[in-house]
């Protein structure tokens with residue numbers, strides 16, 4: 001990025017810029033280096049190719065669209081970075097659960113209540129905020145003493161079963177239901193473990209989140225209107241404050257298992273950060289690593305309704321297996 005400050009227009013002539021643009025737009029080339037080398041009739045080094053591309057854009061006042069779909073990078077990326085969701089004219093409802101940490105050892109009351117509310121409101125989207133799959137045995141933190149760890153296959157079975165329950169509850173025949181899953185650090189463990197411990201497995205069936213949970217669309221973040229959803233960004237007690245301050249938009253995150261909302265008002269108006277809570281219950285088996293310290297976690301989830309530029313956010317806090325939502329009591 002250091003080159004950004006250097007005037008690039010003097011790097012190449014107008015004729016060369018034109019040649020680059022023409023070659024670029026033939027659609028014959030897959031990378032910046034290939035296209036620029038072809039245009040200049042010689043092998044151009046990667047960093048120079050990037051600089052010439054920018055120079056051509058500046059000289060001609062045009063944008064040379066990404067050839068690979070991911071900017072100048074010729075590397076493969078594992079998951080889409082951001083999914084954009086177009087808002088329809090009518091109200092668009094998202095039921096957002098996060099940090100499920102599903103296990104065969106416990107059954108989460110908040111999961112049952114999320115299913116019941118999904119069934120009652122039939123949302124347009126079920127959103128998993130990340131960390132549905134726990135990955136106890138493949139954590140880089142290792143085992144806590146002789147604590148019994150849950151086999152990955154059991155956790156995967158539980159996660160498949162419960163995420164399918166969420167989908168089935170929300171589904172309404174004849175109505176489109178979007179299924180989105182923001183990749184959490186726990187979900188990511190499975191690919192990370194395989195790619196580092198068994199790199200020769202690359203490309204084999206069942207080695208990606210998309211193949212393990214084929215109904216769901218995975219991404220690192222998602223944008224709906226003026227709101228960004230992702231598993232995590234800032235940490236610490238002021239995470240939500242920093243998220244809303246620095247993102248410049250409304251923001252939803254999971255990861256910290258806290259459930260609250262924080263506004264920020266400036267000359268441009270008020271925007272909000274939401275922390276997604278957890279479906280799991282503190283003090284249960286997957287969380288022995290806490291050493292029985294108190295955890296400032298809250299069990300619950302959110303329902304967001306988008307209409308025009310309005311966002312209605314409803315927090316659903318689950319305590320003792322029950323909650324109140326829109327004036328009605330729901331029990332697990």
Ligand SMILES: [Fe+2]
Pocket residue numbers: 130131184185186231232254255256
């Ligand atoms: Fe997380």
